[in-house]
Amino acid sequence: MSLTPSLKPLALAGLLSAVAAIGGCSDSAFESSFAYSEGTLSLVREAREGTKANPGVKKLLDDRFGDPQQLKAWEKMPIDFGGALTSVAEVKQSESGSQVVKLTVEEGQSLPAKAGTVHFMTGACEGETVQVAQWNAKTGEATLAAISGNEIAAGDSCVIDRGAGLSTGRMLYMRHCSHCHGTSGDGNGPTARYMTPKPRDYRNGVFKFKSTNDMSKASRDDLSRIVKYGIPGTYMPSFLLMKDDEHHAIIEYVRFLSMRGEYERKLVAELSSDYSQTAYESRVESGEKKAEILQELDEFLAEDLKESAGSLGDDLAETWTTADTEEAAIVPSVPREANTPESRRRGRELYLSKTLNCADCHGIDGAGNGPQTIAFEKNPAKGDELYNEPGLHDIWDNLNQPRNLQLGMYRGGRRPIDLFSRIHAGIQGSRMPSFKNTPHEDIWHIVNYVLSIPFETEPGATGVAPSAAEAVAVPAAVTVPVAE
Ligand code: HEC
Ligand code: HEC
Known part of the structure; x- marks a missing residue:
């Protein structure tokens, strides 16, 4: 799955267009933004915040994952962001002159009753999210609010209400989980302080109770079991009574928080040995010029970090994808020995x-x-x-x-x-x-x-x-x- 070096620049060019913003909502009783890790905060300001020309860790992270009020769906991540996959059957003009597209669903899916956005996956509008002014769930006709000059054509594939699942997941997570696991999934919610063991900090992507090999991530089924049955003997409750679709949305959101946290760690790891506050100070102490270090950092942000921002995402996506395959599952080679x-x-x-x-x-x-x-x-x-x-x-x-x-x-x-x-x-x-x-x-x-x-x-x-x-x-x- 990892990209060959020659393909990387290409993938990078398309990178940000492959991130779709998901509409905001603000029902949160807790922090309204994701916290940055200690690792990020330990970097020199320019590595953290970026320079004039080049983004630093915070921006790279926010561009791909957003914040709780405005989540982002980074296509690369193996997350079910929700929404119905459709394709354009026909493009027409309405009487008022706005564009109307007739959408058909992929086999096995149905058109949603309400639709707020259409996100194009292919064609001239690839990567664009367009607001829907009017929606007819029976015919699949969507009147589009405003589009860029690009031509939509029959055959383009698109997702209606992309990210709807993730937004639902977030809302449920804030209601049921965040007081223990925290808004950012750092295990530091307001009620977590006196708990032993502590609620899981999802951000390093490590889960304890799973049916996959020692080096693999937890599978969706593993997380699902935990949330259904809880963890006996700890404060982690059982959510057995949650509806199936809500349960699914919440698991995807836990995976989202976990991937965000891991992605942040990976970015920080690229920078911390040379550009943490401590590394910077000791470099200055040993005689390097401040301006030269910052110049070198600027070049690093422009070239290396921009490049690894894509490939680190690929690696992350691959490990999470593998966790759901047979390859990762523990399968005993012999049946259980008789209990004698x-x-x-x-x-x-x-x-x-x-x-x-x-x-x-x-x-x-x-x-x-x-x-x-x-x-x-x-x-x-x-x-x-x-x-x-x-x-x-x-x-x-x-x-x-x-x-x-x-x-x-x-x-x-x-x-x-x-x-x-x-x-x-x-x-x-x-x-x-x-x-x-x-x-x-x-x-x-x-x-x-x-x-x-x-x-x-x-x-x-x-x-x-x-x-x-x-x-x-x-x-x-x-x-x-x-x-x-
Ligand atoms: C009352 C506090 C509390 C609430 C509420 C809570 N958890 Fe937990 N959760 C915990 C604790 C404590 C642990 C760690 C148990 C351990 O380490 O053995 C945990 C662990 C987990 C794990 C890690 C399992 C593993 O294998 O490592 C997941 C996943 C998880 N919780 C998901 C959720 C989700 C999703 C919700 C909301 C639907 C939720 N939790 C609500 C306290 C809570
Ligand atoms: C180096 C220390 C160490 C050794 C050696 C060790 N364990 Fe454990 N074991 C632990 C710890 C620590 C936990 C609790 C982990 C947690 O929940 O965070 C644990 C948990 C367990 C559990 C509980 C699982 C659950 O679902 O709650 C079982 C069962 C277990 N160990 C069996 C074994 C067996 C059998 C062996 C030898 C083949 C073994 N352990 C060797 C440290 C060890």
Whole structure:
């Protein structure tokens, strides 16, 4: 999917025309604009705001994603922005002289009852969004308010009310989700502050409970399950009663926020090593001239960043598209092993084994209290300095308690296949590792064992427990504090 270098300039030329603005609405009780990330704010002003001639991070981001009052539909993104796909069957003049186009829908779709805009995908008006003055849902005749000099022709394809789905998604999101997940999807809504675990910050595109391979994004089905059933044992509620079309719109909006956040991170990553405030200051300190650094930045914005603005979008689109394909799905190569005492005993052996060492985090009896929960972990964000508190941390820097498996409460679903996926892919963003190289039969034995833990009268009652003493040795990566 990624573009060959020679095609890039071409794609860039068409880039902004492929972004359609979506009509505004202002029912928001919260912040009315998207917040920029700390990464963006840490850049020197010119990198952030742009120079006279060239856009910086904020503009590149806003041009493609807009703000909550005026969302934008960047065609490149694999998002169902909503609206009906049609094509022009006939172009006529009305009595008043304005243009009337007769539209027909693609097979399997129907014309909407109301229509506010027509967005052209092909033809001379490609990329243009035109207001509809009058709409006849029966005949498909739209009287267009005003168009540029370009000729519309039969065969042009266009979308009626493009972005309608995203606007609906936004409205529902603001009502049901934003007080926890925040307007920008940063997990920082007004009620989030005292929650553990914190509401997900969507902006780095990392989701924990998914049925896809460890390196893949969450699929639409994964997000859908989470929103339908909630996450047991956390503040994430179930929205099972939401209507199907509303549910769909909200999922697309979560994906939109996630892509926006990731796109921002990618842009910042292009600039931060040379043009963050800190990098700039140390360059000046080491004798470089301010004017020269800013000149170089201006050239970087004009050439490199403009170019990568397109290709980063392609990469992002590809990873999200792949998540919904078979290629990304975790499919056990063997059916579930029969849930027998032998299978559970084998599962427990593996659980305690030196290679898998689940007990290191989850504890010998599964209570979530293994040695790693009392060790002090290194903080990668602070040059490997130790955290002040013992225990594991997730990538959002929150304390990440291994699950207490005695409770039988699983955040990512309690079906055997859910646990299979959790063990196979790990839990992204958390310290629960992926065991994708473990044979699938063995994973099923572990699943059988894990599911039996809440019902055991004593650890290992399902079979003979192997000696656990050697299985719980603290690995070299963790530094255990020495008593003073
Ligand atoms: C009362 C607060 C609250 C509300 C309201 C809420 N969430 Fe959440 N949400 C959370 C918390 C807390 C988590 C993190 C749970 C965890 O890390 O185990 C979460 C996690 C998620 C995740 C991440 C799942 C994963 O696999 O990583 C998604 C997606 C999500 N919420 C979507 C939504 C949507 C969509 C809505 C509105 C329809 C919503 N949430 C409403 C608190 C909330
Ligand atoms: C390095 C520490 C670590 C190791 C090793 C580890 N886990 Fe975990 N595990 C965690 C953490 C942390 C969580 C909680 C993640 C979260 O929800 O953010 C977790 C969560 C889980 C869950 C809960 C899933 C859910 O849906 O709630 C299961 C089941 C689980 N682990 C099983 C295992 C098994 C089986 C092994 C060994 C094959 C294992 N873990 C190894 C740290 C670990």
